[in-house]
Amino acid sequence: MIRDSRLQPVVSNQSMVLFSSAAGADVITYSNTVHTPVVGPVLTILKSADQTSVSLGETLVYTLIARNEGNAPALATLVDILPSGVSFVANSVLRDGVPLPGVSPSSGIPLGAIAPQGEIRIAFQVIVVSLPPSLELGNRARAVYSFTTSEGRRVEGEVYSNQVSVSLLAYKLSILLAASTPTTFVGDAVTFTLRLRNEGTRLMSGILATIPVPEGAAFLPASVISGGIYSPDAGPAKGIPLPPLAPGKAEDISFQVRVVSVPSSSALTTRAVVTYDTAGDAGETKSNTVTVAVIQSGLSVSLKVDKYSAAPGDQLRYEFTIRNSGNLAVDAMVADAIPTGTLFIWDSVRVDGIPQRGVRPGEGIPLGTIRAGSAAVVDFLVSIPAEANIHHVPAIQNQGSVEYTFTLPDGRNVRERVRSNTVVTLLVSPIISIEMTGEPPLVEPGGIAEFNITVMNSGNYPAEVSVIQIIPQGSTLETGKVTVSVHTLPESTYSGIISLGVMQPGQTIQLSYLVRVHPGYMGNALQGCSTALYLYTIDGRRYSGEARSNSYRLLIEEISE
Known part of the structure; x- marks a missing residue:
């Protein structure tokens, strides 16, 4: 016993x-x-698979647990001859989680010494490469072992595992989604292509591929090609149908999208889902996820001007700052830099403070290569013509642009343009005009003549105005008084110049006074003109100007004796 x-x-x-x-x-x-x-090992082998059914191209993981329920250690090797239809995945053998490079189950997996009441766990992977007629994968493993008795005898033996069966699906649809480029940019057209292959043994029908349009892209209508045939009414979001696919056959579905914005993830990402029918059995297969990086040059342009209010005749200095905050170098050129209504001041262009002799902004200001993370500064001068009409040109507005090129990682060269902000310089100035009249047209020596002067500010800015040269040669101011509008200036205030004070835009001031012709004046006429002098300040800058009136002429009547 x-x-x-x-x-x-x-x-x-x-x-x-x-x-x-x-x-x-x-x-x-x-x-x-x-x-x-009784001295010796008692080995058992338990084999299992991670799936009960697989299809062509799928990976299967086998796990074997070798236990020694005896009372002596055993030196064992595990041999597993794989069934037809699978291929061993090289270097996938793990012994208690430790890789065993170069070891395969068919040539033997060394287990080493299995101690009494100990166990060793083996796992390895296989891939289904064909469908055998039985549509079943069945096999069991064998362990060969040896041990030494206390008397020194070497004893050998073998033990088999349980049988493991995995069923194979008779239908298999493999799909692969790809994009025409790994990198893109806003405005680019990207083509997505879905390759479908029936790797099973049954006809597939009712094939419908649904591919969501990625964030940041817009589907281009009539761009769908299904099985080599254009499908103008089809769309990837609602599903693209494909004719029945026979075993072993492959077809492509393609469509295009336009990149309209940079998505939050800075990439176009999508994945296809294909539904189909095989002999009444509905199936669904999901593709790989495709990601297309959306490249941003990161170029930005800011513009500033040194004067936000100016007068005709002023100079303006514009400064462009071009910053490359992206991760690609660009070759750039400033364009559209000179605003309408101004004149470029020759040889005033500077790039990063270095004068650029002979550069014409109208032909573009070359900046060379701006590396990622760096910036370039361009400044130049323009002048506002002195004859500029502030009513026709109330402001000088400028918005430049930068044309640049860069190279995508896929080798394509891209040319783009980015515009700066808009800067506005208000064109302000008083417009002083003066008109002078005298009467009567004929006056005798010692007689009285009356003069009227009208001064008007038709500009858009106030000015301090004075009038000079109001007394014609050969006459004197009668009573020493001048009436400004309705106010009479006292005699003591006149010293050859009449101050009108600050004249607001649209304001008109009337001057009237009397002069007496010298009794002994020998001239034949009183003639001349008057002048208005004016001063004004813009942002601390002081300006002056003068306006000359029309000429007047009063004839002197000869006195006969």
């Missing part, structure tokens, strides 16, 4: 002898009991 002891199995034996005595009686005689310890 064998005693039930896991720690020390023992085989016990006892003999008996049955005989008849001389008296004719049957007698039984027992021998002593002999106990023989």
Whole structure:
């Protein structure tokens, strides 16, 4: 008999002898009991798979657990001859989670010494490469082991695992989604292509591919091509149909999108879902995820001007700051830099403070290469013509642009343009005009003549105005008084110049006064003109000007004696 002891199995034996005595009686005689310890390993192999059914192209993971329930260690090697239809994935064998490079199950996986009551776990991967007629993967593993008895004898043995069966699906649709480029930019057209292949043994029908249009892109209508045929009414978001696909056949579905903005993830990302029918069984397959990076040059342009209010004749300095905050170098040129209504001041262009002799902004200001993370500063001068009409041109407005090129990682060269902010310089100035009249047209020596002067500010800015040269040669101011509008200036205030104070835009002031012709004046006429002098300040800058009136002429009547 064998005693039930896991720690020390023992085989016990006892003999008996049955005989008849001389008296004719049957007698039984027992021998002593002999106990023989059983020493050796007891191996078991448990095999399992991570899936019960797989299809063509899928990966299957086999796991084997070798246990020693005996009382002696065993040196074992595991052999697993793989079934038809699968291929071993090289270097996928793990022993207790540790990789065993170069080891394969068909040539033997060394388990080493399995201690009593110990176990070793083996895992490896296979890929389904074909569909056998049975549509089933079935096999079991075998472990070959050896151990040494206490007497020094070497004993060998083998043990088999349980049978593992994995069913194979008779239909398999493999799909691969790809984009025409790994990188793109706003405005670019990207083509997505979905390759479908029937790797099963049954006809697939009712094929419908749904591919969401990525964020930042817009589908281009009539761009769908399904199975080599244009499908103007189809769209990827609502589903693109494909004719039935026979076993072993492949077809493509393609469509285009236009990149309209930079998505939040800075990439176009999408994934296809294909539904189909095989002999009444509905199936669904999801493709890989495709990501197309949206490249941003990161170029920005800011513009500023040194004067936000100016007068005709002023100079303006414009400064462009071109900053490359992207991750690509660009070749750039400033364009549209000179605002309408101004004149460029020759040789005033500077790039990063360095004068650029002979550069004409109308032909573009080259900046060369602006590296990622760097900036360039361009400044120049323009003048406002002194004859500029503030009513026709109330402001000088400028908005420049930068044309630049860069190279995508896929080798394509891209030319783009970015515009600056708009800066406005208000064109302000007083427009002073003066008109002078005198009467009567004929006056005799010693006679009185009356003069009237009208001063007007038809500009859009106030000015401090004075009038000079109001008394014609050969005459004197009568009574020493001048009436400004309705106010009469006292005699003591006149000293050859009449101050009108600050004249607001649109304001008109009238001056009137009398002069007496000198009795002995020998001229034949009183003639001349008057002048208005004016001063004004813009943002701390002081300006002056003068306006000359029309000419007048009063004839002197000769006195006969």
